[in-house]
Amino acid sequence: MFVFLSGSVSAQTDLENHTHLSSINQVIMTHTNAIASGEAKTRNDIITHYNEFRRSLAEAKKTHNLLKKAISQKAISEAIVHHDNIDKYFASATAHANSMLAELKNEKPDDSKMKELAKKIHDEIQMVEKEHQALIKDTH
Numbered sequence: 001m002f003v004f005l006s007g008s009v010s011a012q013t014d015l016e017n018h019t020h021l022s023s024i025n026q027v028i029m030t031h032t033n034a035i036a037s038g039e040a041k042t043r044n045d046i047i048t049h050y051n052e053f054r055r056s057l058a059e060a061k062k063t064h065n066l067l068k069k070a071i072s073q074k075a076i077s078e079a080i081v082h083h084d085n086i087d088k089y090f091a092s093a094t095a096h097a098n099s100m101l102a103e104l105k106n107e108k109p110d111d112s113k114m115k116e117l118a119k120k121i122h123d124e125i126q127m128v129e130k131e132h133q134a135l136i137k138d139t140h
Contacts, residue, residue, distance in 0.1 A: 014070050017063055018136055024060040025129040028053045028093075032125070035118035046114060047104065053121070054097055060128070061090055067135075075139035082135035086128050093124035 031053035034040045040049045064086055071079045100117045103109045 014067070017067050017070070018132070021060060021063045021067065021132055022129060024056050024063060025125050025132070027056045028060065028125045029122050029129075031056070032118040032122040036115050036122055038115065043104075043109070046109075050097075050100060050104065054101075057090070057093060057097060057125075060125075064090065071139070078138040079135060082131050082138065085131045086135070089124045089128045089131065093121045093128070096120045096124065 031049040034049045035046055040046045064083070068079075068083050071083075096117050100114060100121075103113055103117070
């Protein structure tokens with residue numbers, strides 16, 4: 001009976017992690033879109049959105065790692081490609097975020113470069129979410 005309950009809790013946690021990752025991805029896209037669209041007009045607005053998406057990006061990576069650890073043996077062959085792709089998109093988004101940080105450190109950040117980088121991050125996270133949905137479809 002304890003084994004059954006443990007499996008049930010694990011399945012629920014897996015589902016919660018999938019839901020949480022999708023939610024975090026949406027938060028990242030909201031903040032990067034605010035920068036890319038010009039909604040964030042002042043340097044302080046841009047920094048606030050940057051900090052929020054950067055915090056969320058770290059949380060998304062952590063949640064993704066939890067999902068990778070919870071792969072069942074039955075689903076591992078289907079899951080590995082999706083997880084590898086998600087890792088690549090996260091790595092690219094992180095590189096763009098680091099470029100944004102370097103730009104923000106300039107006395108006068110280039111507004112068009114900031115918007116371009118934010119758009120790239122948004123697009124990478126959008127790909128993460130598409131890959132994540134394919135992962136769910138193929139493994140559940």
